[in-house]
Amino acid sequence: MRVQRPKGTSDILPGESGKWERVEHQARKFFALAGYQEIRTPTFENYEIFSRSSGQTSDVVEKEMYDFNDKGGRHIALRPEGTAGVVRAYVEDKLYGPQIVKPFNVFYIEPTFRYERPQAGRLREFHQIGVESFGSDNPLADVETIVLGHDLLAALGVKNYELHINSLGNQQVRQAYHDALVDYFTPLKGQLSEDSQRRLGLNPLRILDSKAEEDQQFLPNAPKIVDYLDDESKANFKAITDQLDHLGIKYVLDNDLVRGLDYYTGVIFEFMVADQDLWASPTTILGGGRYDHLVEEFTGPHTPAVGFGIGEERLLLVLQKQNPDLFAPAGIDVFITNIGEGTTLKTVELARSLRGQGFSCMYDVDQKKLKGQFRKADRLQAKYVLTVGAKDLAKGQLTIKRLADGQQIQFDLEQAADLQAVLEQFK
RNA sequence: GCGGAAUUGGUGAAGGGGUUAACACACCGGUUUGUGGAUCCGGCAUACGUGGGUUCGAUUCCCACAUUCCGCCCCA
Numbered sequence: 489m490r491v492q493r494p495k496g497t498s499d500i501l502p503g504e505s506g507k508w509e510r511v512e513h514q515a516r517k518f519f520a521l522a523g524y525q526e527i528r529t530p531t532f533e534n535y536e537i538f539s540r541s542s543g544q545t546s547d548v549v550e551k552e553m554y555d556f557n558d559k560g561g562r563h564i565a566l567r568p569e570g571t572a573g574v575v576r577a578y579v580e581d582k583l584y585g586p587q588i589v590k591p592f593n594v595f596y597i598e599p600t601f602r603y604e605r606p607q608a609g610r611l612r613e614f615h616q617i618g619v620e621s622f623g624s625d626n627p628l629a630d631v632e633t634i635v636l637g638h639d640l641l642a643a644l645g646v647k648n649y650e651l652h653i654n655s656l657g658n659q660q661v662r663q664a665y666h667d668a669l670v671d672y673f674t675p676l677k678g679q680l681s682e683d684s685q686r687r688l689g690l691n692p693l694r695i696l697d698s699k700a701e702e703d704q705q706f707l708p709n710a711p712k713i714v715d716y717l718d719d720e721s722k723a724n725f726k727a728i729t730d731q732l733d734h735l736g737i738k739y740v741l742d743n744d745l746v747r748g749l750d751y752y753t754g755v756i757f758e759f760m761v762a763d764q765d766l767w768a769s770p771t772t773i774l775g776g777g778r779y780d781h782l783v784e785e786f787t788g789p790h791t792p793a794v795g796f797g798i799g800e801e802r803l804l805l806v807l808q809k810q811n812p813d814l815f816a817p818a819g820i821d822v823f824i825t826n827i828g829e830g831t832t833l834k835t836v837e838l839a840r841s842l843r844g845q846g847f848s849c850m851y852d853v854d855q856k857k858l859k860g861q862f863r864k865a866d867r868l869q870a871k872y873v874l875t876v877g878a879k880d881l882a883k884g885q886l887t888i889k890r891l892a893d894g895q896q897i898q899f900d901l902e903q904a905a906d907l908q909a910v911l912e913q914f915k
Numbered sequence: 916g917c918g919g920a921a922u923u924g925g926u927g928a929a930g931g932g933g934u935u936a937a938c939a940c941a942c943c944g945g946u947u948u949g950u951g952g953a954u955c956c957g958g959c960a961u962a963c964g965u966g967g968g969u970u971c972g973a974u975u976c977c978c979a980c981a982u983u984c985c986g987c988c989c990c991a
Contacts, residue, residue, distance in 0.1 A: 492964095492981085495981085495983090547988080547989050547990075552990085569991085602989095602991085604916095605916080605988095606982095607984075607986075607987095608984080608985075608986095609991080610989095610991080614991065615991090616991060683988070747990090748990055758991095768985080768986060771990085771991085773991070774991080775991065797991065798991070799990085801991075825949090828949075857949095858950055859949090859951075861950080861951090862950050862951040863951055863952085864951090865950095866951040867951090867952090870951095873950075878949090879949075880949090887949090887950090889950075889951090891951065894950095894951090896950090
């Protein structure tokens with residue numbers, strides 16, 4: 489048997505898992521403060537949920553879906569993004585009902601899957617932290633979502649990121665813009681990159697995203713979406729950017745920002761980090777936007793919505809560099825060593841008592857020699873070592889030592905019921 | 916999907932077609948048995964990603980595959 493995890497997956501080991509817990513704990517706290525509640529949807533859905541929402545010509549559907557047929561012949565896909573499943577649940581579970589306060593705000597933290605070549609900050613199984621807000625078409629809902637993303641990154645300690653935003657307007661706008669792009673690029677077709685020639689027929693919007701050298705020269709003069717926005721879309725976008733201005737949130741208007749999923753309709757945005765040590769080119773750690781028709785597409789009532797997703801692996805890469813303090817190893821409060829006849833069970837009793845008092849506490853189940861126990865305490869970065877010695881115990885006493893400076897004090901056994909009071913003697 | 920590099924023990928690694936795979940760190944044990952983080956002593960890869968091939972003989976050469984890393988595409 490080959491003992492090897494599937495390509496593009498990773499084991500999050502103890503030590504590493506603590507970092508994840510801190511990030512997720514902070515995120516949960518943050519969402520709770522904003523009144524967002526958690527939603528958990530299945531890891532897999534019927535294939536159509538994703539193919540219809542993301543768009544048949546999107547890369548996600550065309551080549552990155554992790555799909556298979558189950559034993560019942562159902563075409564299943566592991567979720568490649570978070571929004572579709574939440575929208576499905578919103579419709580199926582009738583969360584649009586009048587008894588539910590609008591907007592309906594949720595967050596999720598979940599594994600996500602894309603069948604791709606792994607590289608820095610890109611795995612086949614990765615994790616997304618996301619939010620969705622259903623039911624409001626007010627620009628303030630867009631602003632609230634962007635502010636949430638901005639403030640969450642700030643709370644976690646991400647320092648250098650750039651917020652790119654753009655607007656895609658409604659379906660008529662998109663159609664008109666689509667046609668304009670085809671008109672512009674078709675005469676140039678022969679000079680475009682192979683990929684872009686293909687995109688021209690399928691999804692010309694994608695050409696704007698191209699980084700191919702052949703294409704670059706044509707991009708500056710390509711039609712801009714802003715010129716095709718109708719008055720309402722324009723007013724909407726302006727309202728959003730004005731409010732961001734007032735709130736002091738910096739952003740870059742990025743006409744070429746497209747996003748990989750077809751369901752976006754209004755404002756779209758990405759928080760990008762440019763760090764040569766991490767990635768050769770600027771990389772998106774958070775992306776999102778407005779999708780006003782997806783609920784309808786899933787046979788629900790017309791429901792405007794907006795949300796974003798954060799790539800947790802990428803977030804961690806950035807945080808480890810920009811806010812390493814967040815991940816300072818914790819160590820345990822107390823390690824109990826014991827020596828001599830009749831001290832073992834006393835040790836267990838003390839450990840249970842200390843844990844009950846809220847101290848993290850361990851002892852040596854291997855019952856090695858005292859020196860070995862101290863070595864263990866040191867390796868576990870214990871703050872204090874409490875020693876249960878047979879001789880001391882006979883006098884009703886215990887010894888506690890602070891490892892940082894070697895200071896050691898003795899105290900009566902009964903005082904162990906309130907260790908905090910004992911520890912205060914060190915100060 | 917395309918291009919490039921890598922793959923030796925718990926880790927970082929040196930090495931080289933043929934009887935002991937260097938060195939370091941970590942770890943384990945000891946330094947006469949009630950105290951850590953120092954020193955000293957000892958131990959620690961029948962093994963060099965997998966499968967083929969070349970050869971008297973390969974971990975060392977060749978091929979394929981796998982995985983990892985980097986870049987492109989795209990995105991989280």
